[in-house]
Amino acid sequence: MQKYSVFSLVKNALSNHENWDLAWKDPTPKKEYDVVIIGGGGHGLATAYYLAKEHNITNVAIIEKGWIGGGNVGRNTTIIRSNYMHDDNALFSEFGMDLWRRMSQDLNYNVMFSPRGIINLAHSDAQMNTYARRGNSMRLNGIDAVLLNREEVREIIPMADFSENVRFPIFGGLMQPSAGTARHDAVAWGYARQADDMGVDIIQNCEVIGFDVSAGKINGVRTSRGDIKAKKIGLCVAGSTNILAEKLNMTLPIETHLLQACVSEPVKPVLDKVVTFGAGHFYISQSDKGEMVMGGDLDGYNSYAQRGNLPTLQHVLTEGIAMMPFLSKLKMLRTWGGIMDMSMDGSPIIDKTHIEGLYLNCGWCYGGFKATPASGWTFAHTIAQDRVHELNAGYSLNRFNTGHLLDEKGLGTKTWIS
């Protein structure tokens, strides 16, 4: 594989950039692999990469029904953070933060990780108290957290509405300075390129349409391009989890819902943090191109549509304008949506299943982009060793049966509200 560097850039400039290697190949599926990963999103690609890199398992195929990066990994708003209160979530996410910090070097691919910090705004005394509690929990787990008062927030984001007569005045906020954003496509492509180089087959335009299970064991998958055998299969299909679960006669604590996002026209640099509104669901950051990147609520009813409805967008942007009135002057450039695997407690599942050789990775809700490296790392471990790692032990499927829920927000089982 050609290494990407300033030297290879200069060298290839001399031949008009016509001689770059393909970043990954387009192989025909083999009859059998040691491991098949279903879904070429961030999690599937990262899993294959860590299977090869950490466990020396390279006879691996990623089966993707469309093109890699066409799912949620290419549709999200790229917020990366570990500002969780519960230990399982905090330790898992902070492990991921370490992988993010090294990712561009590890993958020899500039993922433009930008630890610019995130501020969750508080709009009441009660909210300040819960933020103080969450911040303390974070610090006990070695994660950076700073509680800001109103004046401190004003210094950082003076463009927010600090006038006196507002419905949701800003009381302060909780900041995680090390949180940030990254370029989502580069994450998918970077993992794909390295996995391909280590021998993983990335098979695109190939849909898994069924499974070969006998005597409680998985033997392979049926795909639109023929049957493929494998003794170990990892499911990483995010918003399509319920569809494949049905083919396995499994009913999961997951519902599929739609989340939208949008960007404004590009403007000059105005916001150098990720900011979330605390009195509803709205968050914003500014991309390197200058667009304001915004998102918020789910559309609110089960959906596989991959495109959203205007009432939700209007609602979300109303919150945005309440928080930062200057947004009302901007033109909207693009809106889009992605379908998401909403779990019943808001936390993911990375686990074995009752079928031998079948492994489950789902339930990422709004927060699966930041989890990409840690999810791939722990899922690869779970598949390779046939046992969960301590980092994903809390993300078990049977926690819904035993009552050990990881309900970070305390919202219960109405996934369309969480």
Added chain:
Amino acid sequence: MLHIKCPHCGLRSQNEFSYGGDATVKRPELGKEISDKDWDNFVYNRKSLRGKHWELWQHLSGCRQWIKVQRDTATHEIFKTLKANEEIS
């Protein structure tokens, strides 16, 4: 924008309704031995079908009645609506 035909009020915009999830989920019967599995299925496990899906909506800013709606979760086409006490056939 969805347009939902409330069986009590007629065709109204989605903005007047709030969502209540899968309408086929049944609470385990009281007074009977109920297994953990039954409770799991009632509280947590959902089919979340792609295609025709019976679901509950409440006409919150209208008659405030709960109703059943059959909608395609991929196209949002609405096929049928029923009153809450009408059985899904």
